[in-house]
Amino acid sequence: MNIIVVGLSHKTAPVEIRERVAFSPTAMDKPLHEMTALPAISEGVIVSTCNRVELYATSRDVDAAVGQLKRFLSTYHGILKRFLSTYHGIPLEQLESHLYEYQGEEAIRHVFRVSASLDSMVIGEPQILGQIKTAYGYATEFKSVGLILNRFLHKAFSVAKRVRTETDIASNAVSVSFAAVELARKIFGTLDNKKVLLIGAGEMCELAARHFLNNGAASVMVTNRTYERAEKLAEEFQGQAIPFEEFPQKLHQVDIVLTSTGAPNFILGHDKVEEVIRQRKNKPMFFIDIAVPRDIDPKVNKIDNIYLYDVDDLQGVVQANLKERHKEAKKAEAIIDQEIGQFFRWLGSLDVVPTIVGLRKKLEGIRQGELQKTFANLKDLDKKERKAIEALTAAIINKVLHQPTTVLKQSQNDASGDRYVDAVRTLFNLETEATEE
Amino acid sequence: MSANILMFKITLLLYATSTVLYLIDVIARRAKAGQLARWILLGGFVLHCATLITRYVEAGYTPVANLHESLSFFAWTIVGIFLIFDARYRMTVLGAFSCPLALTLMVFGSAAPKTIKEMNPALDSWWFPVHVTLAFLGNAVFTVAFVAGVMYLLQERMLKSKKFSALYYRLPSLEILDTINYKCLSFGFPLMTMGIISGAVWANSAWGGYWRWDPKETWALITWFLYAALLHGRLTIGWRGRRAAIFAIIGFLCLLFTFLGVNLLLSDMHSFSAMEGR
Structure with a gap:
């Protein structure tokens, strides 16, 4: 088959x-x-x-x-x-x-x-x-x-x-928003008790915020130029809305900042962030700038304990992760090679002819073993009597095997064949090289 | 070759095996190699304990009186401290960094002359084991801080530059590395302080003076101030991360100089020849 x-x-x-x-x-x-x-x-x-x-x-x-x-x-x-x-x-x-x-x-x-x-x-x-x-x-x-x-x-x-x-084939993020969560883990270890600030709105930003919350972040603060939108989003995340003008004063309270506003210029500059990190006594901060044009001055990344990633950076992480997956795939191929061998041997064992041969061998082995035991106990048997016993046992095996052999041979050509073969192999415990779990 | 030297050599071999396995784990990403490395290292550590005990019995003093013994003892404390941290944080990468360090010390130790010499009776007091054990434990803890510092800088560099090598995926988070830095500092600093104080007390009983400003003492003090500055910075001004990692690395280099450089380059009463009875 x-x-x-x-x-x-x-x-x-x-x-x-x-x-x-x-x-x-x-x-x-x-x-x-x-x-x-x-x-x-x-x-x-x-x-x-x-x-x-x-x-x-x-x-x-x-x-x-x-x-x-x-x-x-x-x-x-x-x-x-x-x-x-x-x-x-x-x-x-x-x-x-x-x-x-x-x-x-x-x-x-x-x-x-x-x-x-x-x-x-x-x-x-x-x-x-x-x-x-x-x-x-x-x-x-x-x-x-x-x-x-x-x-x-x-x-x-x-x-x-x-x-x-x-293998680690599925362990690194291949989406931008998950990549952000993983980066945060590399920085903070755990996201427990970490506070997230969401500046502006946008699908990717909200998705990332949701991932942060699902992965343990403590709370989300939301700000937007239109306060109503901030309120609406805050409600969705069960967070707190703050007026746009006030967010710089709240910055030192949060660990992760997600920005995606439509602002034409930077809304966060180098000096402001430096001031914030001093206020935080150098506790690290992670800025994710998804806006195009960017919201945060890229120079911010140079400040100690500040990590700033823009969209391209996150894409780069995703690419690197994909490369890692391809490396892991090689390990996976090796596992598959092993398993194929096993399964293929089992499949081969389902052929009818080797099964009949194996069944005969098995019974013949039993017969020989029992004959030896009997002959060892009955030492005074003469040649003729021994011959008769041998013929008798051989005849029993032939008679017993006749019907199963016929059925197996007949079933060769229809779909039930494999089931019979498998049943015979299981019932008589015939050697299959493939060891199945 | 005495039984003790044989045990030392086997220990060295186990550490070498463990190092190779740790590197295989980190570079080729075979997690099983790392698990094996951990057990072999543990076995090596147990044997190392036995080695030190037999040495103690043979020599009749705490075996840190010559270069061979000191290097071996230093390696022993590093492996011991690493195993403690490993039990808490399960970090194969830390092993891949610490194990080669201990191995290097062992290799140098195996090259150094191993003969047991009579100890100067003036120095033979129970302050001796107290002083060296405290000092070496402090050194070992700071070695782990150094290793964590190197790992921190590598990881931080990759996160800042956004270029990730294969190591990125194996290194623990910055937060954990910084925590290790802090833990090491808060254990290592008291150990070092007590090591210096016990040394002074011992010196007083042996030579009748607490402090003589010999190069070893001077360098130990410099190192102590360095770590004191880091601890102060951490606790009050919020030094952490990169700066703390750099400090741990500089501190370790000073420490290494205090331990080896002074002995090998500048001769004085801390040199090993001074330990021998004349």
Whole structure:
């Protein structure tokens, strides 16, 4: 049995293509049903997110299966909504160049990498794992998965978890507002009891303020040229509004200052900040200037214990963090390599012939062991009697094995085969190199 | 090779292993290496304790009477103090900075002559162990302050210049580094003060005079004033961060000179030859 992946992602297809083959998450029963009804396919999962559409399947006939899956992907929407075919569905010739296909070990690697978020647009982003779990949820709900994909996807989830805990792939912020929170942590250690002053309003500024509050900051003060707006925002953050003219007098009370006003000139200069830091007895301050044109004189950064970051600086931090993630991704690939080997061996063990051979060997081993014990106890048996006992035991094994062997051989060609093989391996504890948890 | 020297060499080897593992953790970011390093360092420290005890038994005096013994003792206090800080703050990076320092002292210590000599009976008093233990503990605490200071400056530089090397992700926050600076100062300063006072008392019993202005005493006093200034600045004017880190670094350099430079460059009654019975 082979695992096959056919699909496209942000790396191979533009959104204009992706949207035409995407599946709606509210109606997954029909496509899953149609997919598993394809003659060469035994099990199937459909993953459809805004960045990728992928079909995971098992089949005994890889070539046929790949062809059928591709056709399914190109025609499914076209057939269903023919009247909308300008938007949905896409001719195979046009789709072909955007598709990738993997089988066997490569398919396993691909799915492990996708779930561990190594194939994501932003490496390490956590959503993709949830999306695959949801896709798998639909597949179990509509019974389109069996033994192999069940175990395969569970394995993928555990690999993703391992990557997350054993590498720092997701530990550094890749958004500007989170980067600001992390910088604050590098300066202050903890954000507990830290006070934030929000000067002006703006989406990014408010988002950052919210992140600061969620990460332990004690309170938010808000100021704005229009006092009503300050009041409104303060209410939202359960903070305190102060008139714009008064904020310089409050500066020494706060640790983190977020500015984004539309002022054409600096609203905070070098001398004022120097005075404030003296008032604070050099307790560090973190200024985040999101305004363009900037609100705070960049010379402020030169003052001891003052850290000033503007939008570009924060972008730079995000870039540096992304680089770190790429470094961590290499560690993740090594983990995946390990896990692939294990899973692939388990998959290989599901073949019928080695199972029958293994079963015979196992029973033959038992027979030989018991024979030796018996012969050791009954020393006065003559050759003929020994022969008779040997023949008797061999006959019992053959009779016992006859029916299971037949069933296994017959099941080879239908979907139930793997289940029988797995059952036999478990019941008789046949050696599988893959040790599963 | 006596059992004691063998133990010393094994300790040195353990410290070296630990140093390598700490560096692997910080540079190649293998957290497991750091965990291993911590245990090996602990093992090395235990063995080091045993080394010092056997040395004490063999020599019959607290083993800080020659360069080899002093370096070994200094390294022992540094590792000990680091382990205490590590138990509190769990900082692999601190290990990656402190461990090489202790290792360097051990390497020099292993190169210095190791023979045990008779001690000058005039100096053999119980003030001797008190004086050197206090002085060395103070030194070790200030060494950690120095290490934290270097880390602070590196981290501060990166935060100010907005250029982050791989080290940025491993260094603790400025706040923690500054706290370590303060903690070290508040423990190290009393230790150093008591070390100087006990030394004076000892000198009085040995030579009949508290203070002789020999170079070691002078330099110790200079260092003491430096740390006193830093402590005062911290407590009253709000010195902290960069300035405190720079002070800790300068203080440590003075300390190192007081400890080694004076002994090696300027001969006097603190020199190791003065310790031997003549």
